[in-house]
Amino acid sequence: MVQYKWIALSNTSLGAFMGFMNANVVLIALPAIFRGININPFNSFQYLLWILFGYSIVSAILVVNVGRISDIFGRVRMYNLGFLIFTIASILLYLTPGKGDIAAIQLIIYRILQGIGGSFLMANSAAILSEAFPPNERGFALGLNGVIGIFGGVAGIIIGGILASIYWRDVFLVSVPIGILGTIWSYKSLRQLNKPNRNQSIDIVGNILYAVSLISILLGITYGILPYGNQVTGWTNPFVISGIVAGVGMFIGFLFVESRVKDPMFRIELFKIRAFTSSAVSIILAQLAFGGLQLMLVLLLQAIWLPLHGYSYEVTPFWAGVYLLPLLAGFGIMGSIAGRLADRYGARSLATIGLLIMGIGVLTLTTLPYNFNYIEFAVIIFFIGVGNGLFVSPNMTALMNASPPQHRGSASGIRAMLTNTGSTLSIGIFFTIVIDTLYISLPPVLTNALTAAGAPQLAPILSKIPPTAAIFASFLGYNPVSTILSQLPTSLVNAIPASTIATITGTYWFPNVIASPFMEALRIAFYVSASMAFLATIASALRGKTVIYERDLMRPMAVNSSDDKKD
Structure with missing residues (x-):
């Protein structure tokens, strides 16, 4: 009989494949989608932003709440529900009945529903894998899960390009059979290994404060990118300013509440564990550095490089995805190796070197002219992908290993929240730099x-x-x-x-x-990105030795002398 850990890995990997594929399918097919619903790109910035970022914003808001609720009611149950919601949302996207502004709003609503399903999947997949695999195999499992997700991203580029040229609705339909298969399989095969603690209460005040604060901050950032009055960006818009200020204020209040309630949704005590805190800080800084990088490279290819090399604007979205494949290849190759290395040698050296490689890679991008030689560009982004693969899996393994088993749902939710929030902030920073400079x-x-x-x-x-x-x-x-x-x-x-x-x-x-002006703006953004990457490198280097909660914190005297050699 197949060991349960392989069933858990295959099922969560199917979810990762679907999520990455869906993201790239939508990204590549956006031109076909906008033409299909008759939307003019010159006066529809807000629709573009929400179709692109609505999913990640909703996920960022919900993952911590879902992770905490999953610790109470069961991670597998919540994960199964996520597959079902995601699949229903994909069907609704395919059936979008309207045209023009109404259709755009419908697409945004259904994408938000997808984001709700995605938050259930993201908040629980790492926790399910951490339960199913022993500590000395978690890096391998989490790494392979991420690599399969990257394969989904590659498939999304190719499938999105093909389907967008046939019929725009089909780009949403492609997720449906995978979603149906995953939903049935997860309900039949996954099981809860650690008994949920249903004696805990739901932190209603904390949930409300957290959700409202993050909604205010992320909405402020999103609308800060858009023009306001005669200004090219909206950072002076009273709505933006008040939203961010109110959101930050409520988040401070949320942390105050969480430090005093009996069963908090946001486990602040996790940050007392040095290995957890270092991993979390590394995630947010790395996402600030690289969350908007791929989108900026897409813009560079679509707006400048591809047209200069004879590609019509209609086909540039697809070819931009193809020409960025070395970035995904670097991540996929190293991600499959780094998990195994993390199990053997720990996370500190691997994650730190990965961040350093990414930072140097971004600095190298600043040396390229706008009409660059593609081979040079491909080599640079390949090594940025290698650095990313060397960082992500070991760092995630370190974070999950340092978390108490009963709180791994919360830990996984915090990780996903930091990832999505950092990515949204990064996109806001990159866009602001580029637009203001232009x-x-x-x-x-x-x-x-x-x-x-x-x-x-x-x-x-x-x-x-x-x-x-x-x-x-x-x-x-x-x-x-x-x-x-x-x-x-x-x-x-x-x-x-x-x-x-x-x-x-x-x-x-x-x-x-x-x-020339676009490259000038991009270089400034790349310098900011590299600075964030080097800060993340420092945070990663300060994480200390490898910590496995069951071994080092539950039974501190049981540390094997051979383990001290790690990191």
Whole structure:
């Protein structure tokens, strides 16, 4: 009979595969989705942000709550429910009945529902694996689980590109058979190994404070990226300021409440364990450094590099995913090895070296010109992926090993919350740097380029287009100049020579114009990213020796002398 640990690994890996695949399918297929529901990218930034980030925001808000509830009512039960919710949401996304703004809102609601299901899966998968595998095999299990997730991400790029060219609704349907299989299999095969402690009470006040505080902060960050009035970003928007300030205030109040209630949802005492705290701090800093990196690289490829190499805007989303495969390959190759290494040698050296490699890799990206040699680019992002694979699995193993068995649901939820929150913050930071820099540097460059092309009358119009619009249009596979001209009076456009129109709406003109200011902005973002990575490196290096709760904290005298050699 197959050992239960392999059943648990295969089932949770199916969930990881589905989650990663779904994320990349949606990312690649966004142009087809927006065209399918007849949405104009120039006045629909908020829809794009919510379709992209609604899933991760909801997951970040719920994972800690779900992890805590799972410790009370059973992790397997909550995990099974997550598979079911995710599958139902995928069916609803496929059936989206509306068009235009209504369809966009429907998609956002269903994506949020997917995020609820995803939070049940994320909050419990690491805890289920940690229960099923002994401490000396957890790194292997968590690493392999992550690698299979990466395979799902690769599959999502390929499947998303194929299905988007056929029918936009099919990109959501692809998750349904996997979801149905996973739901049936998890209900039939997974079992609760550690008895839930149902004598604990649910921390209602803590749950409410936590949810409202994180909603306020993440909403503030999301709308801080969007234009406000005459300003290119919304960081001076009273709604944004009040949301972030109120959210931070409520989160401080939440921590105060959690330190005093009998059965808190947020196990602050976990942070008294040095290995847990170091792993958690490393996660948030690493996500701040790299959470927005892949999206910035996608923008670099779609807005500049691919059009300069002859790719039409319509196909750039798919090819951007293909050209980023070395990043995923590096993670997948090293992730499959790092888990085993962590079981043998501990997490500190591996995770620290991984973060250092990622930081150096991002610094190396700043040396590339905008029309870079792809082989050089591929080698750099491959090693960034290697560093990420060397960090993620050992660090997660260290965090779960240091957690008490009865609180591993909470620990897994905290890990997922830090990951999703850090990623959302990172995207906000990266976008703000790029958009604010472009706002200053792009208008004069655009004016000079239009004058040189023979269309000076367009300079006052195009130079006032928010950088957000140009970037998001490129991201969605639209030629920004063609899209803008289609919205101008016909008399104005007809007054411009046809040869000039052909030049400025061609594949090469806009990428050449935006390239220098965009790379200037990206370099600033990369320097910030590298700084965060090196801070994460320091936090990881300070984690101390390997800690396994059952061995070192429950029975501290049982430490084997051979274990002291780790780290």
